[in-house]
Amino acid sequence: xxxxxxxxxxxxxLAGEKxxxxxxxxxxxxDVAAGEQxxxxxxxxxGKAYRIGITxxxxxxxxxxxxxxxxxxxxxxKKVGIIAVDPTSPFTGGALLxxxxxxxxxxxxxxxxxxxxxxRGSLGGLNAKARDAADLLDAAGYDFILFETVGVGQSExxxxxxxxxxxxxxxxxxxxxxxxxxxxxxxxADFYVVNKSDRPGSEQAVNxxxxxxxxxxxxxxxxxxxxxxxxxxxxxxxxDVIEEINRHQAYLCIEEKFxxxxxxxxxxxxxxxxxxxxxxxxxxxxRISEFMRExxxxxxxxxxxxxxxxxxxxxxxxxxxx
Amino acid sequence: xxxxxxxxxxxxxLAGEKxxxxxxxxxxxxDVAAGEQxxxxxxxxxGKAYRIGITxxxxxxxxxxxxxxxxxxxxxxKKVGIIAVDPTSPFTGGALLxxxxxxxxxxxxxxxxxxxxxxRGSLGGLNAKARDAADLLDAAGYDFILFETVGVGQSExxxxxxxxxxxxxxxxxxxxxxxxxxxxxxxxADFYVVNKSDRPGSEQAVNxxxxxxxxxxxxxxxxxxxxxxxxxxxxxxxxDVIEEINRHQAYLCIEEKFxxxxxxxxxxxxxxxxxxxxxxxxxxxxRISEFMRExxxxxxxxxxxxxxxxxxxxxxxxxxxx
Numbered sequence: 054x055x056x057x058x059x060x061x062x063x064x065x066x067l068a069g070e071k072x073x074x075x076x077x078x079x080x081x082x083x084d085v086a087a088g089e090q091x092x093x094x095x096x097x098x099x100g101k102a103y104r105i106g107i108t109x110x111x112x113x114x115x116x117x118x119x120x121x122x123x124x125x126x127x128x129x130x131k132k133v134g135i136i137a138v139d140p141t142s143p144f145t146g147g148a149l150l151x152x153x154x155x156x157x158x159x160x161x162x163x164x165x166x167x168x169x170x171x172x173r174g175s176l177g178g179l180n181a182k183a184r185d186a187a188d189l190l191d192a193a194g195y196d197f198i199l200f201e202t203v204g205v206g207q208s209e210x211x212x213x214x215x216x217x218x219x220x221x222x223x224x225x226x227x228x229x230x231x232x233x234x235x236x237x238x239x240x241x242a243d244f245y246v247v248n249k250s251d252r253p254g255s256e257q258a259v260n261x262x263x264x265x266x267x268x269x270x271x272x273x274x275x276x277x278x279x280x281x282x283x284x285x286x287x288x289x290x291x292x293d294v295i296e297e298i299n300r301h302q303a304y305l306c307i308e309e310k311f312x313x314x315x316x317x318x319x320x321x322x323x324x325x326x327x328x329x330x331x332x333x334x335x336x337x338x339x340r341i342s343e344f345m346r347e348x349x350x351x352x353x354x355x356x357x358x359x360x361x362x363x364x365x366x367x368x369x370x371x372x373x374x375x
Numbered sequence: 376x377x378x379x380x381x382x383x384x385x386x387x388x389l390a391g392e393k394x395x396x397x398x399x400x401x402x403x404x405x406d407v408a409a410g411e412q413x414x415x416x417x418x419x420x421x422g423k424a425y426r427i428g429i430t431x432x433x434x435x436x437x438x439x440x441x442x443x444x445x446x447x448x449x450x451x452x453k454k455v456g457i458i459a460v461d462p463t464s465p466f467t468g469g470a471l472l473x474x475x476x477x478x479x480x481x482x483x484x485x486x487x488x489x490x491x492x493x494x495r496g497s498l499g500g501l502n503a504k505a506r507d508a509a510d511l512l513d514a515a516g517y518d519f520i521l522f523e524t525v526g527v528g529q530s531e532x533x534x535x536x537x538x539x540x541x542x543x544x545x546x547x548x549x550x551x552x553x554x555x556x557x558x559x560x561x562x563x564a565d566f567y568v569v570n571k572s573d574r575p576g577s578e579q580a581v582n583x584x585x586x587x588x589x590x591x592x593x594x595x596x597x598x599x600x601x602x603x604x605x606x607x608x609x610x611x612x613x614x615d616v617i618e619e620i621n622r623h624q625a626y627l628c629i630e631e632k633f634x635x636x637x638x639x640x641x642x643x644x645x646x647x648x649x650x651x652x653x654x655x656x657x658x659x660x661x662r663i664s665e666f667m668r669e670x671x672x673x674x675x676x677x678x679x680x681x682x683x684x685x686x687x688x689x690x691x692x693x694x695x696x697x
Contacts, residue, residue, distance in 0.1 A: 349638065
C-alpha cells in the first residue's frame with residue numbers, strides 16, 4: 054500500500070468507517086510494515102477509549118457478560134469495540150469466540166465492532182496485534198474496548214493486563230476461585246464477577262474470594278477489589294458491574310494512577326517491540342544464519358564453549374549492522 | 376579472579392576435586408564473567424557424561440528414584456552428579472530438594488556430588504545456570520548427571536529437555552497421568568515411571584499412559600516410550616529403569632540421533648546466550664535508559680506510536696555499539 058493510499062485509508066478509519074476498521078485490523082495482522090505505518094498515522098488520535106479486559110476460566114460466561122455490557126453501553130449511546138482473543142487456536146478471521154457475541158443480539162448493532170483474533174506465528178505475536186487493534190479502534194472513535202479471552206493462560210493474562218480495568222469472571226463451583234488465584238488472576242483482577250450466581254455455592258465462592266483478598270492486606274490508598282454476583286443471561290447484576298467499572302475508573306483518576314498506568318503500558322509495549330525487532334533482525338540475518346551453520350557444522354565446534362560461540366556471533370551481528 | 380588463578384582452579388575441577396567443583400558452580404551462579412571464563416577452559420573436556428532428566432508432579436517420588444538410581448550407578452563404579460532444580464523457590468544454596476537426597480544413604484558417598492539450585496534474578500536465569508553446572512560436572516569426570524525438578528512448570532520442562540534421556544515420574548492416582556500429559560510432559564518423556572505402584576490403580580494408570588502413547592502413532596524408526604512400574608523405597612523396578620535408560624541410549628546411538636540431539640541442544644543454548652547478552656546490553660545501556668526516560672517523560676510522547684519510539688530506540692542502540 055503506497056503512502057497516499059494509506060493516508061486516505063487512515064482518514065476513513067478516523068471517520069469510523071466499519072469496513073476501513075476491519076480492513077485496518079487485517080493489515081495489522083498480515084502486513085507488518087503497512088500496519089506499523091497505519092498506527093503511526095492513527096496514534097495521535099488514541100487515548101480516548103476506555104479499555105476493559107474480561108478473563109476467567111472457560112465456561113464462566115465471559116461472552117455473556119461481554120454481550121450484556123455491550124448492550125448497556127449502547128443504550129448510553131457509546132460505541133463498543135470487542136476484541137475476542139484465543140491464543141490456543143491456530144485459526145483466525147472470525148470463526149471463534151467473537152462469533153458467540155456476533156450472533157447474539159448486539160452483533161449487528163451500528164455502534165458495535167467485533168473481531169476475533171487467534172494465534173499467528175507472526176512477528177510480535179497475538180498479544181501485540183491485539184493491542185495494535187485496540188489502538189486502531191480507539192482512534193476510530195470507539196468509546197469502550199473490551200478484550201475477551203477464552204481462558205487464563207499466560208498470554209491471555211498479558212493481553213488483559215493491557216486494559217484500564219480488568220474483570221475476572223468465575224462460577225460458583227467450589228475450587229474454581231482457588232484455581233483462578235493459582236493461575237495468577239489475583240494479581241491482575243481489578244474486580245471479580247461470580248456469574249451464574251443462581252447455582253448452589255455462590256455465597257461461599259464470594260466469601261472465599263473476599264477472604265483471599267483480605268489476606269493480602271491493603272492500605273487506604275490501595276484499591277480493594279469487589280466481588281459482584283451476576284446472572285448474565287437474565288441481565289442480573291450487570292448494572293453493578295458497570296458501577297464497579299466506573300468506581301475503578303474514578304479511583305484511577307483520583308489517585309492519579311490513570312496516566313501512570315497507561316504510560317507503564319506504553320513503555321512495556323515499546324520495550325517488547327524493540328526486543329522483537331532486534332531479535333528478528335538478528336535471526337533473520339543471512340550472514341548470521343550462515344555463520345551459525347558454518348560454526349556448528351562439525352564435531353570440533355562442540356569443543357568450544359557456548360559462551361565463546363555466542364560472543365563471536367554477537368560481534369558478527371554488530372559488524373553486520375554497521 | 377585473575378587468569379592464572381582461574382587456570383589453576385580449572386585444573387582442580389578437571390581433577391575432580393569436590394571442593395573445586397562446588398566452588399566452580401558457585402562462581403557460575405554469582406560471577407557471570409568468571410563463570411563464563413571457567414566454562415571456556417573446561418568445555419573441551421565435556422561431552423562424556425550421560426545426562427538424565429527426572430521430572431513429574433510434586434510427591435511422585437522423584438527424589439526417591441534419584442536416590443536409588445544413584446546407588447545403582449555407584450555400585451557400577453560410576454560417578455554421579457545431581458542437580459536439583461527448584462524454579463519456584465527464591466532461595467538457593469542447598470536447603471532444598473537436594474537435601475532429601477543428601478541426607479539419604481548416598482549423600483556422603485565419595486563418587487556423588489549434589490547441588491540444589493533455585494531461582495535467581497541473574498542474567499540468563501536458572502535454566503542456563505543449571506546447564507552450565509552440568510557442563511562443569513561433565514568436565515570434572517562425573518559419568519552420570521541427574522537433573523531433578525520439584526514440579527512440572529515450563530522452566531522445569533526446559534531444564535530436563537537438556538538431558539539425553541528424560542524420565543517422567545507419576546503416581547497411580549487417577550487423573551495424574553492425564554494432568555501430566557496436559558502439562559506438556561508427553562512431548563518430552565523418553566519413558567515413564569509409575570512409582571508407588573503398590574497403591575491401587577497402578578495397572579489402570581499404566582494402561583492409560585500406554586493408550587495415550589498409542590494414539591500418537593509411531594513408525595519403526597521412532598522411539599516408543601515404555602511405562603515402568605516402581606516402588607522406589609523398596610528398590611523395586613529400579614533395574615528396569617536402568618535397563619530402559621540403556622535401551623534409550625542405544626536407540627539414540629543406533630539411529631544416529633545422539634550427536635544431532637546434543638548439537639541441537641548446544642545450538643539452542645548459544646541462541647539463548649546471544650539473545651540474553653544482546654538484550655542485557657540494550658537495557659543496561661546508560662544511553663538507552665536516559666533516552667527512554669527523556670522520550671517518555673511527557674504527555675506529548677503518548678501521541679507518538681510505540682513503533683516510532685521503538686524504531687528510534689533501535690537506531691540509538693545501533694549507534695551506541697559502533
